[in-house]
Structures are given as structure tokens and as C-alpha cells.
Amino acid sequence: MAQSSPQVDVKLTPIASDGSVTTVRVIETLTGLEGGPDRPLVSVPARIALTPGQAYAAEEVVFADAAGPLSVRMDVDQPPPGMPLQMRSFTPLRAIAGPVTVTYAAKVTPALTPRKPGPSYDLRGVEGGIGGAYFSFLLMPLQVPQVDVHLAWDVADLPQGASVISTAGGADYTARLAPMDVYSTFFLVGRVHGLTNPGSPFQAYWIGTPPFKADAMVDWSRKSFTVLQRFFQDPDAKPYTLLMRPYLRPRDGGGATRGGFMLEYGVGALDDAARRIMFTHEMVHHFVGGLDGDSSANAWYGEGLAEFYKVRLPLREGLLHIVDVAREIGIMTNAYYSSPLVTTPYAEVGKLRWAGGEAQSVPYNRGFMYFINLDAKVRAKSGGHRSVDDLVLAMLERRRAGRPYDKAAWRALLQQELGAAGGEDFDRMLRGDLIVPPEGAFGDCFTRHSATHPRSELGMSEDSFLVAPYTVTGLVPDSAAARAGLKEGDAITSFTGVTPRVAHSAANVTVGPTVDVVVEREGKPLLVSFATAGAPMVEYSWTLKTKHPAGCVL
Known part of the structure; x- marks a missing residue:
């Protein structure tokens, strides 16, 4: 490899104690870099969305160069609202001399330690x-x-049989790429289980014990991946690697990257159909990616298309039953109309996305509804000859040709397809106008209904009721829960009216009209009850017809 770029050589050594890997020792050699008191030498995320990075103290990271020990200053930046990354940087206090060696150790957290929802980047x-x-x-x-x-x-x-698997290959990885692209590699190390198929680019590996039949789930996911690869006309036959690790929360989660994704299998009773739909959502990201620019401001595109195609393409190929698809549509449409941010301008949603709470789900449910509505309009104007599929494939052609893959390119395609109305609809979605797809937006198998009812307002984070020990967190000031007497940090000993729900891309709890919570105050139980009825909302839903035609498609 030519030496025109700086070199980063990294040796990673996992350290085990009593059969568990507790730390990863890291030794880096940096060659060909310039550095001094006016610019950071290296950086690492202190926070990625809601996921914390390693909390390195300055003395825990040791630097040296040809002149001897190298003193550095550590800084943690304060990003603006909505920015998913907070960086920890190390700046030399003198000019560096020759190659720099950096030595440090990353701590491994037990997999079932509670954390806020977020990307599966942390070491577990x-x-x-x-x-x-x-x-x-x-x-x-x-x-x-x-x-x-x-x-x-x-x-x-490590014990005999230890292995290394990653979305970029095995134990050794050599490449020339942007430093940020190194970061997006997921890996499993140590006691790794796996299912491989020499005839397929799709491979799967996991740690721990998944609460489902891994061989059947992997076989289905491999078929779904093949469907996606064919539909998106992907010329890239590189390996795609599904990695899995356990997660304390009820539903499964994960994070996608080019070349694979990390699934976190939860402790809840997510059924096979819902898990297959979630797997497909993550695999769509591999093909569609995200628009150029601010990831939070543009998340409606990648997340919305992943929601749109996670049911559409497997259904077309007979990999999902229409009954399971109808259930998922019901969950997604309810998530959209019941969101307290349903009419909030998307520019504001982007700023709130990584502050926790309802904003995280908006790119999923609003993006899904936007693409469903757009698809219906494209089909209507073209007499059924064209659909959103044509626009998405045209965008992918742009990206493969090295042309801009951004919001302006999308707007241009909309105007070409639908005239001024295409751009106007796009602006309405971004502005927060309520989206009401037509009766037949989900095909001839569904009937549209509407109802007006109060929006349920829990008044605190759903996490308060998801992971024991239950604790009141994210209490909303002046909410019914707060007015009834609940306090941030109250220990919850029992509750009714809140039911955990294991679903993908939707709230993890359902809320009844009244919630009763028993908390412990000064060593004594205290009952706090409150109503959850908020302002009226209009909800549209699409239900499967009792006698639906055979071969339902979306």
C-alpha cells in the first residue's frame, strides 16, 4: 500500500477474568501525522446519540513519541442541540516528533447492564x-x-476456540479510508457462535444465547437479504454480516452499517414475524443508506424507507403473511398519529432526536407515512405504471454514479415525477402537516377508518416501567403524573395501567386511561393515581378486510 496517507497500526488484546472479558488493551502507532498545541492529535466519541463512549481520564491514555513521553490535554466538546456526536479529544502540549505510540484500555460493560436506547456501539x-x-x-x-x-x-x-468476526472481515483488517469510516465497523470477539453459508454473502454470528431459533431466523433473513439485493439492483456482492448480542430491554434493537448490522436481542417475547420484519428494516439500510448532510435532519429518508420496505418487499415474495403485515401497519400508523410531535416541524425534531423521548421515533413513523402517501400519489398519476420504487432506484443510480445523494436531488426527482405538487407535499411533511394517505394506500386488502379520541400522555419516560428496578425518570413538569405527586427518582414498587409492548419502531408501552403507581417514600408505600387523557387527536387506521383477496400486495 502506498504511503501517501498517515498510518494507524492498532493492536487489540482482550483481557479476561473468571471467564469474562473485562477490558480490551489497545496499543496504537501513529505515523505520518503532524500535531502540536494548536490541533488535536486523536479523538474518540464521548457520546454517540444516547450511547456513552468510553469515559477515559487523561491519565489513562499514555502518549509517547521519539522524544519520549508526550503530555496531552484532554477536552470534551459541547455540541449544539440535535448533534448526535460529542467528542473527547487529546491535544499534544508540544510538537510531536516522529511516530506516536498511544496505550490505553477500554472497559467492557456486562451485556445486560441498563442503558438508554441508542446505537449498539458500546463494548458489552x-x-x-x-x-x-x-x-x-x-x-x-x-x-x-x-x-x-x-x-x-x-x-x-483467551480460552481455546476464541474468534474474531466483524462487518469488515476477521481478526486482521487493513484498508485506506476516512477515519470516521473505521468507526462504523461492528465486531464480536471471544466465544462466538455462527451460521455460515458458503454460497451466500449473508452470514450470521452471535454471543450469548438468543431467545429464538437462530438457525431458522438466519435462514429466513438470508432469503430476505437476497430479495432486497435483487430489488435494489445492488451490483456489490460483498459479504453481509449479521452480528447479535443480548440486550436488557424488552424489544430487540440494533444498529446498521454498510456491510452488516449489530442486532441486540431483547428479553421480551418478540414473536418470529416481528423479529423478521425488524431484521429486514436493518438490512434495508445496507442498500439505501442515508442522505448526504446532517444525519438527524435527514433521518426521515433512511428510516422511513427502511420502514416502508421492511413489509413491502418480503410480502411481495411470500416471506411474510398479510396478517403479520397488517399488524405491523397498525403499529406504525398508530405510532405516527399518537405521537405528541406529529405536527412538530422536522427541523425541530432533528434537534430533539438525541435528547431522548418521543423525537427518536419520528423519523421512522413520519418517514413511513410520507412514503406510503407519496407512493399512492405516484401510482395514481401514472395509472399504476410507476411507484416510489422508481424514485428510490433513481436516487441509488445517482449515488453509484458519484452524483449528490441529498435532499435537493430528492426534491428534483419529486418535481420531475409529480410537478410542483411533489415538492409541496415534501414541504408539508417537513413542516409537520398531518399526513392522511388515501383509502387504497395499502392496497385492496385494507379498509381505512378514522376516530377521534384523547391522546394518551404518560407524563414520564416509558423506561420508568420497562427495566427493574423501576424508577420514575423523565418526569414531565406540570404533567398529570407530576401534579398527582410523582417525583423524579421515585422508586416504583408496583403499577397498573401501563403494559410493556414488544414492537419494532413504536412505543415500548401501551397506556390505559388511568395509571396507578405505588412508590416508596421514606420507607413507606404511597399510591399515586392519575389520568392519561390528553388533547383530542384524530387517528386514521387501515384494517385487513374480513374477505380480503388472495395475493395481497402493498
Whole structure:
């Protein structure tokens, strides 16, 4: 490899104690970099969305160069609202001399330790294996456009049979790429289980013990991946790697990257159909990606299309039953209309997205409804000859040709397809106008209904009722819950009126008209009751016809 880019050589050594990997020792050698008191040498995320990075103290990261020990200053930035990344940077206090060696250790968190919902980047371990992404702990020179990076895992001190699997390959990884692209690699290390198929680019590996039949789920997901690859006309036959690790929350979650994704299988009773739909959502990201520019401001595109195609394409190929699709449509449309942010301008939603709460789900449900409505309009104007599929494939052609893959390109396609109305509808979605797709938006198998009823307002984070020990968190000031006497941090000993729901891309709880919560105050139980009825809302729903025609499609 030519030496025109700085080099980053990384040796990663997992350290085990009593059968569990507790830390990853890292030794980096940085060559060809310039640095001094006026610019950071390396950085690492302190927070990615709501997922914390490694909380390195300055003295825990040791620097040295040809002149000896290298003192550095550590800074943690304060990003503006809505920015998903908060960075921790290390700046030399003198000019560097020659190659720099950086030595530090990343801590591994037990897999079932509670955390807020967010990308699956942090280092977590279970049953002798660990999983995560380089995003959460690896120091990289972000000030340069590209690096020649070589990462090597040394698992010689782990029990026999230890292995390394990643979305970029195995134990050794060599490439020239942007430093941020190194971060998006997911991996599993240690006691890793797997199912491979030499005839398919789709492979699957996991740590821990999934609460489902892994072989059947992997076989189905491989078929779904093939359907997506064919539909999106992907010329890239590179391997695609599904990685899995356990998660304390009831429903499954995960994070996607080009070349694979990390699934976090939850402790709730997510059924096979719902899990298959969720797997497909994550795989759609591999093909569609995200628009250029601010990821939070543009998340409606990638997340909305992943929601749109996660049911549409498997149904077309007979991989999902229409009954399971109808249930998922009901969950997604309800999530849209019941959101307290349903009419909030998307520019504001983007700023709130990584503050926690309702804003995280808006790109999913609003994006889904936008594409369903747009699809119906494209079909109507073209007499059924064209659909959203044509616009999405045209966008992908632009990206493969090296042309802009951004909001302006999307707007131009809309105006070409639908005239001024296409751009106007797009603006209405971004503005927060209520989206009401037509009767036949989901095909001839569904009937549209509407109803007006109060919006349920829990008045606190749903996490308060999801993971024991239950604790009041995210209490909304002046909510009915707060007015009834609940306080932030109250220990909840029992409750009724809140029911955990295991669903993808929707609220994790359903709320009844009245919630009763028993909290402990000064060593004594206290009952707090409150009504959840908020302002009236109009909800549209699409239900499967009792006698629906055979071969339902969306």
C-alpha cells in the first residue's frame, strides 16, 4: 500500500477474568501525522446519540513519541442541540516528533447492564464474548481525510476456540479510508457462535444465547437479504454480516452499517414475524443508506424507507403473511398519529432526536407515512405504471454514479415525477402537516377508518416501567403524573395501567386511561393515581378486510 496517507497500526488484546472479558488493551502507532498545541492529535466519541463512549481520564491514555513521553490535554466538546456526536479529544502540549505510540484500555460493560436506547456501539460482554463497534472506544486522527489503517486482534490469551468476526472481515483488517469510516465497523470477539453459508454473502454470528431459533431466523433473513439485493439492483456482492448480542430491554434493537448490522436481542417475547420484519428494516439500510448532510435532519429518508420496505418487499415474495403485515401497519400508523410531535416541524425534531423521548421515533413513523402517501400519489398519476420504487432506484443510480445523494436531488426527482405538487407535499411533511394517505394506500386488502379520541400522555419516560428496578425518570413538569405527586427518582414498587409492548419502531408501552403507581417514600408505600387523557387527536387506521383477496400486495 502506498504511503501517501498517515498510518494507524492498532493492536487489540482482550483481557479476561473468571471467564469474562473485562477490558480490551489497545496499543496504537501513529505515523505520518503532524500535531502540536494548536490541533488535536486523536479523538474518540464521548457520546454517540444516547450511547456513552468510553469515559477515559487523561491519565489513562499514555502518549509517547521519539522524544519520549508526550503530555496531552484532554477536552470534551459541547455540541449544539440535535448533534448526535460529542467528542473527547487529546491535544499534544508540544510538537510531536516522529511516530506516536498511544496505550490505553477500554472497559467492557456486562451485556445486560441498563442503558438508554441508542446505537449498539458500546463494548458489552456475555458468556466469554464481547461485541460492539470501534466507534465507542478507538482513538483516531480525525483531522486527516484518510488513513492507512491496520487493526489486529490478539486472542491468544483467551480460552481455546476464541474468534474474531466483524462487518469488515476477521481478526486482521487493513484498508485506506476516512477515519470516521473505521468507526462504523461492528465486531464480536471471544466465544462466538455462527451460521455460515458458503454460497451466500449473508452470514450470521452471535454471543450469548438468543431467545429464538437462530438457525431458522438466519435462514429466513438470508432469503430476505437476497430479495432486497435483487430489488435494489445492488451490483456489490460483498459479504453481509449479521452480528447479535443480548440486550436488557424488552424489544430487540440494533444498529446498521454498510456491510452488516449489530442486532441486540431483547428479553421480551418478540414473536418470529416481528423479529423478521425488524431484521429486514436493518438490512434495508445496507442498500439505501442515508442522505448526504446532517444525519438527524435527514433521518426521515433512511428510516422511513427502511420502514416502508421492511413489509413491502418480503410480502411481495411470500416471506411474510398479510396478517403479520397488517399488524405491523397498525403499529406504525398508530405510532405516527399518537405521537405528541406529529405536527412538530422536522427541523425541530432533528434537534430533539438525541435528547431522548418521543423525537427518536419520528423519523421512522413520519418517514413511513410520507412514503406510503407519496407512493399512492405516484401510482395514481401514472395509472399504476410507476411507484416510489422508481424514485428510490433513481436516487441509488445517482449515488453509484458519484452524483449528490441529498435532499435537493430528492426534491428534483419529486418535481420531475409529480410537478410542483411533489415538492409541496415534501414541504408539508417537513413542516409537520398531518399526513392522511388515501383509502387504497395499502392496497385492496385494507379498509381505512378514522376516530377521534384523547391522546394518551404518560407524563414520564416509558423506561420508568420497562427495566427493574423501576424508577420514575423523565418526569414531565406540570404533567398529570407530576401534579398527582410523582417525583423524579421515585422508586416504583408496583403499577397498573401501563403494559410493556414488544414492537419494532413504536412505543415500548401501551397506556390505559388511568395509571396507578405505588412508590416508596421514606420507607413507606404511597399510591399515586392519575389520568392519561390528553388533547383530542384524530387517528386514521387501515384494517385487513374480513374477505380480503388472495395475493395481497402493498
